[in-house]
Amino acid sequence: MKRKSLLAAALCAATALSSPAFAETVLRLDEVAVGELDPAKASDYADSILMFNVYDTLVLPQQGGPGHVPHLASDWSVDGSTYTFNLRDDVTFQSGNPLRAEDVVYSLERSQALGSGLSYLLAGVSAEAVDEHIVVFSLEQPYAPFVASLVRLPIVDKALVEAKKGDDEWGEAFLSANGAGTGAYTVTSHNPQEETVMAKNDGYFLGVSDVAPDTVRLRYGLEAATVRTLIAQGEHDISSQWLPPEVMTALANDGAQLFSETGTGAFYLKMNTTKPPLDDVNCRLALAHAFDYQTAIQMVAITDDVSSGSAATGAIPVGMFGANGPDNVQAQNLEKAAEYLSACAYDPADMNIEVSWIAEVPLEERFALLFQSNLSQLGVQSEIKKLPWALFAEQVSKPENTPHVSQIFVNAVTGDPDTLLYGMYHSSTPGTWQSPEYLNDSQVDAFLDAGRSASTDEEREAAYSGLNARLMEIAPTIYGYDRQSVFAASNRVKAPALSDPSQAFGLDGMGFSFRLMEMVEE
Amino acid sequence: MIRAIRILAANPLSLVGVILVALVVFAAIFAPWIAPFPTHNGAVVDFAFANKPPSARNWMGTDLVGRDLFSRILYAYQISLVLGVVVLAIAAPVGTIFGLLAGYLGGWAEAILMRIVDVFLSIPPLVLAIAMMGVLEPTLTNAMLAVTVMWWPWYARLVYAIARSEREEGYVLAAEVIGAGTAHIAFREILPNCLPAIITKMTLDMGFVIIIASSLSFLGLGVQPPTPDLGSMVAEGARYLPDSWWLTVFPGLAILIAVFGFNLMGDGLREVLGVDE
Numbered sequence: 098m099k100r101k102s103l104l105a106a107a108l109c110a111a112t113a114l115s116s117p118a119f120a121e122t123v124l125r126l127d128e129v130a131v132g133e134l135d136p137a138k139a140s141d142y143a144d145s146i147l148m149f150n151v152y153d154t155l156v157l158p159q160q161g162g163p164g165h166v167p168h169l170a171s172d173w174s175v176d177g178s179t180y181t182f183n184l185r186d187d188v189t190f191q192s193g194n195p196l197r198a199e200d201v202v203y204s205l206e207r208s209q210a211l212g213s214g215l216s217y218l219l220a221g222v223s224a225e226a227v228d229e230h231i232v233v234f235s236l237e238q239p240y241a242p243f244v245a246s247l248v249r250l251p252i253v254d255k256a257l258v259e260a261k262k263g264d265d266e267w268g269e270a271f272l273s274a275n276g277a278g279t280g281a282y283t284v285t286s287h288n289p290q291e292e293t294v295m296a297k298n299d300g301y302f303l304g305v306s307d308v309a310p311d312t313v314r315l316r317y318g319l320e321a322a323t324v325r326t327l328i329a330q331g332e333h334d335i336s337s338q339w340l341p342p343e344v345m346t347a348l349a350n351d352g353a354q355l356f357s358e359t360g361t362g363a364f365y366l367k368m369n370t371t372k373p374p375l376d377d378v379n380c381r382l383a384l385a386h387a388f389d390y391q392t393a394i395q396m397v398a399i400t401d402d403v404s405s406g407s408a409a410t411g412a413i414p415v416g417m418f419g420a421n422g423p424d425n426v427q428a429q430n431l432e433k434a435a436e437y438l439s440a441c442a443y444d445p446a447d448m449n450i451e452v453s454w455i456a457e458v459p460l461e462e463r464f465a466l467l468f469q470s471n472l473s474q475l476g477v478q479s480e481i482k483k484l485p486w487a488l489f490a491e492q493v494s495k496p497e498n499t500p501h502v503s504q505i506f507v508n509a510v511t512g513d514p515d516t517l518l519y520g521m522y523h524s525s526t527p528g529t530w531q532s533p534e535y536l537n538d539s540q541v542d543a544f545l546d547a548g549r550s551a552s553t554d555e556e557r558e559a560a561y562s563g564l565n566a567r568l569m570e571i572a573p574t575i576y577g578y579d580r581q582s583v584f585a586a587s588n589r590v591k592a593p594a595l596s597d598p599s600q601a602f603g604l605d606g607m608g609f610s611f612r613l614m615e616m617v618e619e
Numbered sequence: 620m621i622r623a624i625r626i627l628a629a630n631p632l633s634l635v636g637v638i639l640v641a642l643v644v645f646a647a648i649f650a651p652w653i654a655p656f657p658t659h660n661g662a663v664v665d666f667a668f669a670n671k672p673p674s675a676r677n678w679m680g681t682d683l684v685g686r687d688l689f690s691r692i693l694y695a696y697q698i699s700l701v702l703g704v705v706v707l708a709i710a711a712p713v714g715t716i717f718g719l720l721a722g723y724l725g726g727w728a729e730a731i732l733m734r735i736v737d738v739f740l741s742i743p744p745l746v747l748a749i750a751m752m753g754v755l756e757p758t759l760t761n762a763m764l765a766v767t768v769m770w771w772p773w774y775a776r777l778v779y780a781i782a783r784s785e786r787e788e789g790y791v792l793a794a795e796v797i798g799a800g801t802a803h804i805a806f807r808e809i810l811p812n813c814l815p816a817i818i819t820k821m822t823l824d825m826g827f828v829i830i831i832a833s834s835l836s837f838l839g840l841g842v843q844p845p846t847p848d849l850g851s852m853v854a855e856g857a858r859y860l861p862d863s864w865w866l867t868v869f870p871g872l873a874i875l876i877a878v879f880g881f882n883l884m885g886d887g888l889r890e891v892l893g894v895d896e
Contacts, residue, residue: 321858343670343683347862392666456839459858466684466845469662479662481844483757 122616124310124590126335126609127324129457130317131289135272136251137208140215140510142338142582145606146315150295152251152278155182155201156244158512158607161599165244169196169252169279173244178236180243186230188302190254191276191283198226203255205234207267215510217520218246239550241557242513248604249511253277281305281612282313292316301612308615310590328353334590338405338582341460345399348585355403356584356595358608361517362508363414364393364406364577366452366468369503371496371535374443375450381572383441384450384502386434387471388575390427396463399583406578412568414579416603417514418548419561427576434475450479453500457486461504464577468502493533503533506580508605514561519545522564522573534573541567591615623891633887639880647696654690662845670863680865683855688865691847692873698759698848699877703828706766707821714774715817719805721775722782733779739772745834752840762841766831770824777820781813815892823885826878833874849874 128143139148156165156173167173170182188196202224208216221237236243254277261275262268271277276284279302282295295313297305319327319337325344327333329351336345338358349355366388374380390408398404411421438445452468454461465481472479482500484492492498509517520526523545524537544564551557568574582605584595592615593600594608602608627633651657655678665685673680679688721732739747751765785791786809794804833850835841842848849870856866888894 322860325860325862341683341858343859343863392664395666396669459855462844462855463664463684466662467664467666469845470664473662481662483839483843 121311123312123314124335124611124614124616125314125316125333127316127319127333128337129339132287132293132315132317133289134274134276134284134287134293135269136253136278137211137216138214142606143315143317146609147293148251149607149609150282150611151276151280151284152253153280154251155247158248158602158604160594160602165248178239180234182232182234184230184232185302188279189300190257190279191298191300192254192257194254194256196252196279197229198232200252200255201232202226204250204253207253208250211267211269215249218249218511218516239552241549241551242511242515245511245513246516251278281610290317295611305612306615309612310614310616313611328585328587331587334587336585338584339458340585342397342399342405345583345585349400352588353585354588355399356586356592356608357403357581358595358605359416359581359601359603361414361417361512361603362506362605363409363579365505365507366464366575366577367503367505367533368573368575369496369499369501369533369535370573372499372501374441374448375501377441377443378571379437380441380443383434383437383475384472385572385575386430386437387475388577389429389467389471390578391429392467393464394578396467397460397578403583405583406580409576409578411565412574412576413514413518413561413565417509417517417561418554418557419514419565421565429471431474438475438477445477448477450477450502451482451500452479452502453482453484453489454504455486455489456483458506464504490530493530494528496528496535499528499533499535505530507531510605512604515549518564519549522568536573538567538571589617591617626891627887630887630890632883633890636880636883636885636887639876640884643696643877643880644700646693647700650693650697654687654693656687656690659686659690660694660847673865679869682866688869691852692849692870695847695849695852695870695873696877698842698846699829699832702759702763702766702832703825705763706770706828707824709767710770711774711817711821714771715778715810715813717771717775718778719782719809719813722779723786723805723809724801732775736772736775739769740776744769745831748831748835749838749840752835757840757843759842762832762835765835766828770828774817774820777816778813781816782809785809785812815894819885819889819892819894822881822888826881829874829877
């Protein structure tokens with residue numbers, strides 16, 4: 098026995114001595130498939146993680162506060178609708194090519210030409226390289242959130258893509274399998290259904306700390322029970338935010354840490370305003386008052402301190418322009434709901450409200466059940482429909498196929514209310530997964546346009562407060578709760594951007610900048 | 620009857636089967652009265668009791684929205700049994716008619732009917748059902764339809780094999796000689812001799828139908844929530860293993876009990892009715 102423990106101690110000492118020299122640190126995490134590597138097609142969370150690590154953008158969100166700071170740019174100036182950016186001259190791509198203004202122009206044009214992902218953010222923008230390190234953007238119309246939108250313009254290595262593209266005009270095949278950025282991590286292997294492996298880029302222009310992970314393995318489509326077991330066994334480091342709250346709670350009770358990222362987004366129950374009986378505003382208001390907001394928030398609580406939801410105060414998440422104060426917290430009110438229902442032109446006895454939930458997000462089934470029981474308290478029949486994401490996205494393209502109620506989680510992809518609300522409510526963008534309401538309201542359109550073209554923060558605040566009030570009045574949507582993303586993680590990793598509010602980016606996925614993470618010996 | 624009881628008594632496993640099946644049927648029929656929380660078969664939520672392990676209040680724990688698992692399993696038996704009975708009540712007669720006609724008539728009728736059967740049998744059963752459910756809306760009726768479509772050919776083959784050997788028997792020839800019609804011979808003379816085999820197979824199949832239906836709802840293609848269904852309960856709970864084990868273990872056991880019971884009872888029946896393997 099004694100010899101055994103001596104031996105063990107000796108072995109431990111040997112490991113401790115040798116680890117700093119040899120240990121290659123590996124960070125393992127998971128996300129929902131598919132991992133889209135082409136930065137012009139990136140749209141969801143997994144894509145954003147890839148994009149923010151393999152590519153860089155001209156600006157970055159200020160950590161711990163509002164506004165943006167230069168990143169690939171050294172500074173910028175604004176003159177009306179013309180933005181002039183000076184680029185840093187010490188940046189090289191992973192290929193070794195230097196970063197030039199023409200790369201920025203190429204990246205914008207490529208994104209606009211492909212027209213997928215988040216390219217709509219930069220529609221109506223043109224760019225010109227006036228010299229090797231100066232690029233000028235011209236906007237067709239005033240667009241207040243332009244600088245914020247630049248966090249979704251990753252800069253692509255033009256020379257490399259041109260060399261590798263073959264007959265493929267925009268090098269889509271090449272960029273969907275390879276990285277061509279300046280980022281702190283290079284792609285070593287990529288299978289969009291299974292795993293992307295990345296390695297630290299030692300030539301990164303800002304340098305990468307020694308404690309940042311040497312290798313990152315981002316796996317796709319792991320089952321919740323698998324992630325739960327892997328983390329408990331020390332074989333996984335950070336879960337996706339889609340792990341059910343009960344599983345996160347179990348992991349936290351086992352000693353896992355919880356990371357969080359306050360995105361500016363919310364959980365919505367979107368009502369199809371073209372389909373009877375929800376084409377009647379009183380009926381929509383009845384449903385909005387019937388929803389049990391408090392229970393919904395309790396359902397997503399993970400521990401006493403951490404929850405992935407906080408009370409909504411209106412149509413705009415707290416922290417954004419136009420958000421209401423805490424005295425406007427949404428709450429269930431069955432009496433008011435019954436009042437509105439009796440004012441509705443349709444007979445409640447004939448109603449059968451379809452409540453859909455997205456098959457890939459099991460949590461939504463519970464919200465559907467909650468809402469169904471709320472509706473039955475009101476004496477309204479309802480029917481729960483499970484829809485795989487692909488089918489849902491197809492059904493919402495026609496108002497008559499769109500369910501009465503669609504549950505959606507949406508985050509502002511740039512942290513600006515314009516990107517959250519314009520696509521949802523402007524009458525020019527009906528029938529996308531974000532806008533199954535098919536809202537067509539001239540006042541809402543006017544507020545959205547005003548918020549987009551306003552030149553000062555005060556004007557934007559005024560426009561979005563007006564929008565908020567109008568949306569609460571016509572109730573196209575039930576605003577379930579403001580959400581934040583929570584991740585369960587092992588104790589081998591530190592991620593200040595995901596645990597310290599003063600280091601947080603306020604932008605979805607940016608907290609997963611691996612260069613800012615630290616691997617620690619347990 | 621006395622012989623039947625004697626055989627059953629000599630074979631305790633069959634007796635166990637009969638008891639299990641009786642329990643399952645009893646649970647299904649009297650679910651509204653036995654269930655401690657009879658309202659929990661529907662759209663009820665009680666988040667104060669969500670995801671609780673088995674206790675004196677909830678013998679099998681509660682699900683993620685706080686419904687009593689024991690009550691839901693009792694109600695889920697109703698769905699499973701109704702599905703099993705309906706599927707077999709359609710599949711067995713359809714298959715029997717196909718098999719009888721093919722087996723007795725022979726020739727062209729045999730060739731055509733049995734090739735149709737072969738086409739159905741050549742597709743793996745669950746794949747056929749999944750393909751059908753992919754096209755149809757996931758409802759209980761469509762799930763029954765999908766399972767029925769994959770099930771009847773097995774009866775056709777069973778009855779066909781018996782009918783073909785019976786058609787050379789003396790009593791069939793005698794009936795032909797006195798001028799009985801085709802329908803009379805097939806349904807009055809041959810069919811009664813196929814019945815023991817059909818009944819045994821139906822009992823054995825009850826278990827398999829329950830499993831297939833559960834597999835469909837495990838994949839999200841069967842009965843939709845909030846209606847309780849054993850397969851979807853297992854699927855739902857699997858995400859929460861190993862912490863909330865009761866979510867999967869009890870519905871899984873419930874499937875096991877039903878299937879095991881019907882299989883043991885089927886074996887016993889086979890002996891009682893004197894059907895060969």
